[in-house]
Amino acid sequence: MAAQRKTLEASAWEILEQIPDPEIPVLSIVDLGIVRSVEVDGAKVTVGVAPTYSGCPATEVIEDSVVKSLQSGGIDRVSVRRVLSPPWTSDWISDRGREKLREYGIAPPEKGAARGKMLGDTIIAERIVACPRCGTENTRKISEFGSTACKASYKCNECLEPFEYFKCI
Amino acid sequence: MTKEQALITYATRMGDNAIVMAQRLSEWVGHGPELEEEMAMANFALDYVGQARMFFSYAGELDGNGRNEDEICFLRDGWDYGNVLLLEQPNGDFGETIARLVLFETFYSLQLEALASSPARKLAEIAACAIRESTYHIRHASHWLIRLGDGTDESHRRVQHAIDRLWTYTGELFEADQVDRIMQAEWEGPDLTALREQWHRQIDALLSKATLQKPADGWMDSGGKQGHHSEHLGYILAEMQSLQRTYPGANW
Numbered sequence: 001m002a003a004q005r006k007t008l009e010a011s012a013w014e015i016l017e018q019i020p021d022p023e024i025p026v027l028s029i030v031d032l033g034i035v036r037s038v039e040v041d042g043a044k045v046t047v048g049v050a051p052t053y054s055g056c057p058a059t060e061v062i063e064d065s066v067v068k069s070l071q072s073g074g075i076d077r078v079s080v081r082r083v084l085s086p087p088w089t090s091d092w093i094s095d096r097g098r099e100k101l102r103e104y105g106i107a108p109p110e111k112g113a114a115r116g117k118m119l120g121d122t123i124i125a126e127r128i129v130a131c132p133r134c135g136t137e138n139t140r141k142i143s144e145f146g147s148t149a150c151k152a153s154y155k156c157n158e159c160l161e162p163f164e165y166f167k168c169i
Numbered sequence: 170m171t172k173e174q175a176l177i178t179y180a181t182r183m184g185d186n187a188i189v190m191a192q193r194l195s196e197w198v199g200h201g202p203e204l205e206e207e208m209a210m211a212n213f214a215l216d217y218v219g220q221a222r223m224f225f226s227y228a229g230e231l232d233g234n235g236r237n238e239d240e241i242c243f244l245r246d247g248w249d250y251g252n253v254l255l256l257e258q259p260n261g262d263f264g265e266t267i268a269r270l271v272l273f274e275t276f277y278s279l280q281l282e283a284l285a286s287s288p289a290r291k292l293a294e295i296a297a298c299a300i301r302e303s304t305y306h307i308r309h310a311s312h313w314l315i316r317l318g319d320g321t322d323e324s325h326r327r328v329q330h331a332i333d334r335l336w337t338y339t340g341e342l343f344e345a346d347q348v349d350r351i352m353q354a355e356w357e358g359p360d361l362t363a364l365r366e367q368w369h370r371q372i373d374a375l376l377s378k379a380t381l382q383k384p385a386d387g388w389m390d391s392g393g394k395q396g397h398h399s400e401h402l403g404y405i406l407a408e409m410q411s412l413q414r415t416y417p418g419a420n421w
Contacts, residue, residue, distance in 0.1 A: 051298070053215075053216060053219065053301075054219030054222075054298055054302060055214075055217070055218045055220070056219065084291075084295060084298055085294040085297065086297070087294075087300075087301060143204075143208070144205070144209060145205060145208040149216070169301050169302075169305065
């Protein structure tokens with residue numbers, strides 16, 4: 001019985017690791033760090049999912065794809081629980097996820113910088129963002145806001161390529 | 170008023186603030202001074218919509234009458250809305266929108282910080298989520314306030330005018346009524362007197378960096394929390410609620 005429960009949990013994680021984030025498909029929702037728990041109760045599986053930005057339109061799409069993917073993987077009784085605490089920040093992105101972002105051409109967020117206080121004198125400070133293609137730190141911000149809520153637009157001053165930066169939050 | 174009723178009203182007011190701010194900010198879509206700022210305002214609006222949904226859903230769960238977030242948002246009239254007057258004022262020019270963001274967000278982030286340790290657990294969790302966004306909203310709006318205040322004569326004049334005009338709506342942020350008092354006593358809600366001092370310190374620092382003058386505290390307008398609104402809220406609600414009013418329960 002215990003072995004069976006373990007198997008169900010393991011196969012649920014395997015399936016979850018294949019579900020892409022709808023806005024950054026190179027990342028799985030596990031890499032993104034939003035899958036918080038998989039609870040198995042008999043044949044029933046409950047997945048705890050943390051929303052990213054409060055207004056992120058992908059939240060409901062993700063919850064929907066969790067249910068559908070697990071069901072098509074043979075797990076029929078699935079529910080999703082929204083987990084607010086502790087809140088998701090960019091620090092939850094796994095190291096593997098950061099590497100995937102860089103390979104894809106998106107500069108990953110720095111670790112540990114997410115909850116830094118930005119008031120007072122640091123307010124004018126700009127982050128140094130390395131170009132995901134050539135690695136130089138000689139880059140400039142084009143816009144703090146980009147194609148999705150979580151990304152800013154940058155340009156590399158050396159290889160001249162524009163690129164996106166996954167912002168620290 | 171029981172402490173549970175106070176909590177429901179308080180959560181609803183938080184949702185009202187967020188949704189009215191969202192509505193105002195989204196008016197910039199298609200009218201921004203530049204594309205990047207239009208995206209910024211739309212992004213902020215989206216954050217506020219998400220926050221409002223969490224606050225409204227929570228208020229609905231608490232009151233147990235089966236009201237969902239849509240009913241609370243779209244089927245209440247102006248006198249049931251408890252947002253502060255500052256947020257329903259028209260956007261004005263871009264500088265005025267930035268000035269309002271700075272004045273409100275500086276308050277809001279302090280309010281959220283206090284609520285994040287409330288024994289009302291779900292409220293604390295929502296607050297902790299909202300702080301993340303509030304932090305970068307303040308950062309962005311402060312950048313702009315400094316740039317405009319310490320910019321050209323024209324940008325300085327206009328953003329100073331905006332601060333002067335909006336100042337009269339800032340007193341209400343710190344005016345505690347029965348709901349705020351019960352929240353503070355029973356749910357470890359913010360002490361608005363202490364919060365006001367912190368707010369003044371942060372605003373002072375920012376205004377001086379932006380070479381702007383702080384207006385004197387004169388007569389302050391208030392009443393929004395209790396549902397006494399300016400003429401502007403009705404238009405916001407009329408536009409926002411038209412679909413649910415025309416097709417109640419519409420869903421997609």
